[in-house]
Amino acid sequence: MTTESRARSFSSAAARYAAARPPYPPALFDALEEAAGxxxxxARIADVGAGTxxxxAALQALGARVLAVEPGExxxxxxxxRHPRVPVVRGDGNRLPLASGCLDLLTYAQSWHWTDPARSVPEALRVLRPGGTLAVWSNDPDVSVPWIAGQQARIEARFGPGWYINERPRAEAGLEFTTRLLTWSRRIPLDTHLAKLSTHSLFLVGAPGTDAFLAEERARLREQFPDGWVEEHYVVDLSVAHRPRG
Incomplete structure (x- = not known):
């Protein structure tokens, strides 16, 4: 299973992805404003790997002039x-279809790990104005919560480590990243949680045994949460860097 095949897998489940994937907490956008100054x-923003x-849409609702950049049809x-007022262009972070120096912020929400930093970092520097901000974040399962840690362990035991792809950006090409962690949670029906799990690339590419695993997980979580509701806990991992002004 290649990274490229996993990256291409999301379009097959776009509606389910939009319905089941978690949003981002308001505190994230407060932190983003603070970091961007x-x-x-x-603000002129491009959201790369925008997905659905x-x-x-959250950035637009806060008044940003935002453009979505998404490679998947x-x-x-x-x-x-879902968001007919949001302008969308096809492209990815390795070759941004944007003019040089046109952005105040460049954002990657749950999508930086699909880029090649040797290409995406120079592209970020190119499209940001001097002093502009590159912001990379992800909603990561909070494994300090016992039931989430248990689920993560079961997935790794069945399918091996590395099923959950996420990579914090590293300092390179003169960019120094600062990181902030934000915790939050949402209470949702068990079926929504399982639908969310099924939108991760491991499950979308049809790895052997994923359907059976989801069925087993449904039965296990029904025992743990007999009312049919679960509280998902997340850690938002926000990394921010600025294009040098000089």
Whole structure:
């Protein structure tokens, strides 16, 4: 199973992805404004690997002038359907279809790990104005919560480590990243949780045994949560760097 095949897998489940994937907490956008040193309202932003527009729409609702950049046909179509007022262009972080120096912020919500940093970092520096901000974040399962740690362990025992792809950006090409962690949770039906789990690339590429695993997980979690509701806990991992002004 290659990283490229996993990256291409999301379009097959775009509607389910949009319905089941978690949003981002308001505290994230407060932290983003603080790190950028400017309000999001009126900021020129490109959200790269925008998917179905979860982060993009939140940024637009806060008054940002946001453009979605998405490589996947199915994901881009779902984004347009759900958020018809958001402009969308096809592309990815390794070759941004954007003019040089045109952005105040460049954001990657749950998508930096699909890029090649040797290409995406120079592209970020190119499209940001001097002093502009590159922000990379992800919603990661909070494994300090016992039931989530147990689920993570079961997935790794069945399918091996590395099923959950996430990579914090490293300092390179003159960019120094600062990191902030934010915790939050949401209470959702068990079926929504399982649908969310099924939108991760491991399950979308049809790895052997994934359907059986989801069925077993449903039965196990029904015993743990007999009312049919679970509280998912997340850690938002936010990394921010600035294009040098000089």
């Amino acid at each position: 400017r309000p999001l309202r009126g 527009g979860i982060a993009t 199915g994901m881009a179509a779902e984004l347009r359907r």
